[in-house]
Amino acid sequence: MxxxxxxxxxxxxxxxxxxxxxxxxxxxxxxxxxxxxxxxxxxxxxxxxxxxxxxxxxxxxxxxxxxxxxxxxxxxxxGNGFACPEGIREVFLVAGGIGVAPLYYLACFLDEHKAVSPHVFLGGRSAGDILCHGSFESMGVKVSITTEDGSLGEKGVVTSLVEKAIQINGKPDIIYACGPTPMLKAISDIAASYDIGCQISLETVMACGFGVCLGCAVEKACSPGSYLHACTDGPVFDSRAVMIDAS
Ligand SMILES: Cc1cc2nc3c(=O)[nH]c(=O)nc-3n(C[C@H](O)[C@H](O)[C@H](O)COP(=O)(O)OP(=O)(O)OC[C@H]3O[C@@H](n4cnc5c(N)ncnc54)[C@H](O)[C@@H]3O)c2cc1C
Structure with missing residues (x-):
């Protein structure tokens, strides 16, 4: 819209x-x-x-x-938006379903302002969940697709394809991800195990959006029991900064 x-x-x-x-x-x-x-x-x-x-x-x-x-x-x-550190060249964008929404804007920004052409990974349950692949392809970026039922792209989950790409082609400088919580947990674990910087956008339920209701609390990884708020501290977080509850 x-x-x-x-x-x-x-x-x-x-x-x-x-x-x-x-x-x-x-x-x-x-x-x-x-x-x-x-x-x-x-x-x-x-x-x-x-x-x-x-x-x-x-x-x-x-x-x-x-x-x-x-x-x-x-x-x-x-909210804060994605941080784009100086000097990043190899960039993975990883989207689960509608999580592609902020990543398309990021891809346009990287292309226009940083001359970076990211590798985009799109995952979903089936073909209908894979959005924007045509728009990414017309930007000239590399797009890899997975669906859990195999109706489009490779059969499986998107995070497995990301890990395979790291093993075959080497580590990117940074990963940006948005999607369902289990996917964000999996991508954060992959980033940690390969020591790759990773920023995740959390779609935590929120009522006000500007720090008043405090409904969108996210537990800090370094200090369990203390909290950040997705609306004002996020929605984008360093994947090592927050506890991701994928249960
Ligand atoms: C920072 C941020 C950015 C977002 N960006 C997008 C976007 O670009 N496109 C998009 O489609 N959605 C996005 N969302 C999610 C969207 O805000 C919710 O889906 C919204 O609640 C839909 O409103 P609704 O009135 O249609 O449904 P609601 O009546 O609010 O919810 C319908 C059902 O979905 C569940 N639900 C609502 N929000 C969430 C959530 N965040 N996680 C899990 N379950 C939920 C509810 O519990 C309920 O069962 C974003 C959320 C956040 C926090």
């Missing part, structure tokens, strides 16, 4: 998110978080941004019925 909001898009960076609800009906009551998927430009000027969403409940169902010109209540950009 494209949003006509140049001011927000002009200051947003990859990994940041917006809180959204439908303005007039205030549906849902609490705004929902969505990653910025891409910025939209026309005549070389930033006009707005896109979000890519999966229909799972009341808010996204209502969003899917919107028409061009409808008005949304949007807060953002929020």
């Amino acid at each position: 494209g949003l006509d909001f140049a001011e927000l898009a002009g200051i947003a960076s990859p990994g940041q998110f917006v809180m959204v609800r439908i303005a007039e009906q205030r549906i849902p009551l609490l705004r929902r978080p969505f990653s910025i998927h891409n910025s939209v430009t026309a005549h070389n000027e930033i006009r707005g941004f896109e979000i890519l969403y999966k229909v799972v409940g009341q808010g996204t169902r209502a969003m899917s019925g919107l028409k061009a010109g409808d008005v949304l209540d949007v807060l953002g950009p929020l």
